[in-house]
Amino acid sequence: MSSTIGRANLDGTEVNQRFITAAKFPWGVAVSVPVVGVSPASPPPFPTTAVNTLSAPLTLTVTNSGQQDLSVSGLSFTGADPDDFIVGSNTCLGAVLPGQSCQLKVDFVPRAQGSRTGALQIASSDYANNPLRVSLSGTGGSARRESRPGAGKVELLRCATKAKTIIERSHGKRRKRTLTHHVCRGRVVSAAPIRVSKRSAAETAVISRRALVYATGISVNEGLGHQQLIVTVRHALHRGSYTLSVRNRSSRHRVKRTTITIY
Structure with missing residues (x-):
């Protein structure tokens, strides 16, 4: 069912043919928004890494599949062992244009032996997915026997x-x-x-x-x-x-x- 919006004189003359016809139901307005995504969405576990040792980095690609610029405002870690994960480099702070992407690298630095878990939180202007969470995990291995680290560490x-x-x-x-x-x-x-x-x-x-x-x-x-x-x-x-x-x-x-x- 539809309704017509137009203009005419009371006597029926001078009908304005440039009317607007629209569906009566449903009512709605299409809005362009940024849409954040990350790849890989479920990263593999970090390899076993000695306690207090930097692992090889994990590269995450953040994409904007929406129609408006995506603004990434912050990165943080949460979960059981948030201090075991760090951001090694980041090209995502700022505007990510529609259809474009940026990258960040995450390192694993276990504080203790055994299974270690956490999650990276990506705060952005995609309010439907804010923050976007990426689950992280790894295993802490035996600590290396060293004296108090000094120069070169x-x-x-x-x-x-x-x-x-x-x-x-x-x-x-x-x-x-x-x-x-x-x-x-x-x-x-x-x-x-x-x-x-x-x-x-x-x-x-x-x-x-x-x-x-x-x-x-x-x-x-x-x-x-x-x-x-x-x-x-x-x-x-x-x-x-x-x-x-x-x-x-x-x-x-x-x-x-x-x-x-x-x-």
């Missing part, structure tokens, strides 16, 4: 940006100022030194204090104020404040410096 640090608003007074006027502080927690793992490829999507990172460089490697932005550092240690990183210098590989002359506190 790899440090994994997860940093969170914390903001604090203060009130400043100047010339009798008050104004608000927001201070950002980066808090990092890390652990040393047994792995080969990090070598940054020119094709790496991550940014190069240097951790220093005064003129001494403590570690170098890469910085991976996980979104939502979280950052991950995977660096080769030159001098042991102890608790305290350091300067983090991050350079984007596409802009060699642009360096971002900030103070981080390692706990």
Whole structure:
């Protein structure tokens, strides 16, 4: 059954033939939206990996099969053993055009022996699938017998940006100022030194204090104020404040410096 919308004079003349005919039922409006997907949707388990050792990375391809740009806003891990999985590189923060894709690499770093499970959560503008979960699993093997790791080992640090608003007074006027502080927690793992490829999507990172460089490697932005550092240690990183210098590989002359506190 249909209805017609038109215009005519009361005496029946001057009928407007340019009417609109539409189905009476159902009513609806088609809306273009982004649609997020990931491949493989069910990744195979990571191979058995010694405790506190980096595995070979798992590559995940994130796709947008919708008709609008997809915005990936953050990556996080959940499940029984979320700290056993890390993002090694990421090209997905930003807009993913319709029909396009991006990639991220996930590493397995078991904290204990036995079965380890977790899930990667991908936060995006596809609100029907937000967050998109990818189940992960692996097995922790026997730990390698080593003394306290020092120079040449790899440090994994997860940093969170914390903001604090203060009130400043100047010339009798008050104004608000927001201070950002980066808090990092890390652990040393047994792995080969990090070598940054020119094709790496991550940014190069240097951790220093005064003129001494403590570690170098890469910085991976996980979104939502979280950052991950995977660096080769030159001098042991102890608790305290350091300067983090991050350079984007596409802009060699642009360096971002900030103070981080390692706990």
